[in-house]
Amino acid sequence: MFDRDPAGVRIELRGLTKHYPGQPAPAVDNVNLDIPAGELVVFVGPSGCGKTTTMKMINRLVEPTSGEIRIGGEDVLNLHPDELRRHIGYAIQQVGLFPHLTVGENVALVPKLLGWPAAKVADRVEELLSLVNLEPGAYHDRYPRQLSGGQQQRVGVARALAADPPVMLMDEPFGATDPITREHLQSEFAKLQKKLRKTIIFVTHDFEEAITLGDRIAVLRERSHIAQYDTPANILAAPADDYVAGFIGQDATLKRLALLTVDDVPAVGPVPSSNGLPRVDAGTSLREALDTMVAHGSDRCATPSGVLTYTALCEAVGTDGAKTGHEEVAAGDR
Amino acid sequence: MTADTIAIGRSGAPVRASGLRHVLTPAAIAVVLVALYAWVSTLELDSIERRSLNREVIVAKVVEHLQMTVAATALVVIIAVPLGIVASRSRNRFITPVILTAGNLGQAVPCIGLLVLATFVLGVGFQTALVGLVIYAVLPVLRNTMVGLQQIDPALVESARGMGMTKGQVLRRVELKLAVPAILAGLRTALVLTVGVATLGAFVAAGGLGELIINGLKLNRMPVTIVGGVLTACIAFFIDWLGSLAEKLLKPRGM
Amino acid sequence: MTFGEYVVSRWGTLSLAAAEHALVVAIAIGIATVVGVGIGLLGFQAPKVRGASLALSAGILTIPSLALLTLLIPITGLGWGPTLVALTGYAFLPIIRNTVTGLDGVDAATVEAGRGMGLSAARVLLKVRLPLAWPLILTGVRVSAQMLIGIAAIAAYVDGPGLGTQIFEGLARLGSVNSLNATLAGTLGIVVIAVLFDAFFFAVRQLTTPRGLRVRP
16 A cells, blocks of 8 residues: 555654643644654653644544644555555554454454455464464463463464555554563564564653664654654653653663664773683673673673673663773772 | 442352352252142132143143243343344443443333333233333343443454454454353343343233132132143243353353 | 213312322332331342342232233222232332342542541441432332323232222223213323422422532533
């Protein structure tokens, strides 16, 4: 339906506005945003800021009052809404699995709506259940009420992916699960997205989730005004204003360290043999590396490629750690 | 005084939960019928009683009774379910409290009054009884259909719309399927109600088992009244039992 | 004679019949409420009592009213006897069901808080669960009352009291001058009683629902 280039389709929002009749102010006011093909963009903001309304205008569950939406260059407002929605994956917090249909039937719905042949639908359902780590043999014929909350969310994601839509809209899809399950689902989903490279709009009020999953984050204030739109690292390093800074919280630097791994920092010195330094593995985040250092009372730790120092950590997030670092070490040496 | 009587469909559930009931009800009905037969055969029937208590008359009255019940229920379904669907659509929500209140007060409208009033327009006979029965039974089914559809989790409708189902598809594939238990509960109530009200059909010369009850009282022949009353009650229990089976069988799996 | 003239000329008979109609329903509802709520309180923690009482009251409700009223004649005779027994029997299901559902529906955390501060199980039932379930119980009573008002019309056929007498009079004199007037007076009178009962229950609900449940956030 949409023109796909190899990277997927891009989404452009131009002057997008929703003004509910009888309301003094628009719920969404003049949003302009470019979402690059194959990227996951997170809309983050407090409840009631219009982020969900903005998202729902893209698949026209909410009809815009004015403005323009282009997906892959095509003007969405000229398409038939039902036809449009069959080509946009949609996952919501309440999951919305149909309780009277089996897991398999739930996932097969959109492909069937699109008139895929039965054999192709069956293959696709198997493939998707495996993709979201649900053993097809065990789960295909179960009913949603026989699944745990986390399993339901997975089926929800599989259902949204069913017809291989280039675009996905996700509204706090992991919101209703406990923190441990949520973290697990998030990391699985991040891996999945690395493989699939869909263009995804992901709505959440959880800034941590936004950092974990987003290629870019749009921090929204009331009426969906964009306070800042940038990569997680840039937002953490340079929040546009106090509003964004407030959203990030007190530990912006720690959050930035969490985005980087030991592989991103040039290691100094030779590969240490066994000189008593605490060791971290490749792929460890700098935040965990710092944790290891503090836990061992050391200002450095050993990585597979060399030695990671406290100073290097500071430089990685752009602070001048050299001086303070040395003083502390000197004090520690005494 | 509006929306607090909604519990209808669901809260009836504990009564019919046990599987035992599915066997007990027909067994109890059979025992009662056999006992009734045994009791009547011990009686010395006089000529007046014999005129009513014979096979042909009883079968004819049962058939008339069932015809009235089935015809009225079929008409009720044809009228009430589509109206219930229309009333449940979000743009028609303003009508919800009206239907709920009417459904409540409608219970109080005496069906015998409706039947007699209908005779002033239509004369006596089967059609008159039918009209009265339908008017009486439409509201519970209409209300249950409407409430059943409105009770569906809005997230389900939203995700159905979100995945590109047309409004018609959402209604047929999701909403109506999920409302089946509530609609069936309403129908079952209507059926049992109709069996009862159909006894009043005898007052407007529409036949049915009410005729035995009334004639027995009129002619002071209690056995005739008792046979009529027990048979009606047995039919009501039997139809309620059929309804419970239908609810069990037609309820969507997974729920 | 117009309907208005009919009502005026028979005002004495009509108002007496209406008062009796309301009275017989009120007595039946009163008995059924006391007994039904009692059974609900007992049955609330005893699944067998609950199941049996619900099944029994549903069974009674299944029996067609004309059949029940006439089948009672050999036991209770004609008149008020069968009317009161039948009406009381029919009133149980909505009351017991709503009592049980209401008591059950009280938020578990609220109950736990009550237990946690040292209230006995019986006190929790009477001081916490019952007041919170009261609006739903009252709804059950109201639904029962509406139903009884309609059924009571048929009681006139077994010489019971109430406005049903007017309807049956109209039926008996079908074709005569006043038959339509009598039927209309009976039917409309019963609807008026139903509306008055509903208003009464609305007022009771406003007066007896704990204030904390009435205020809107």
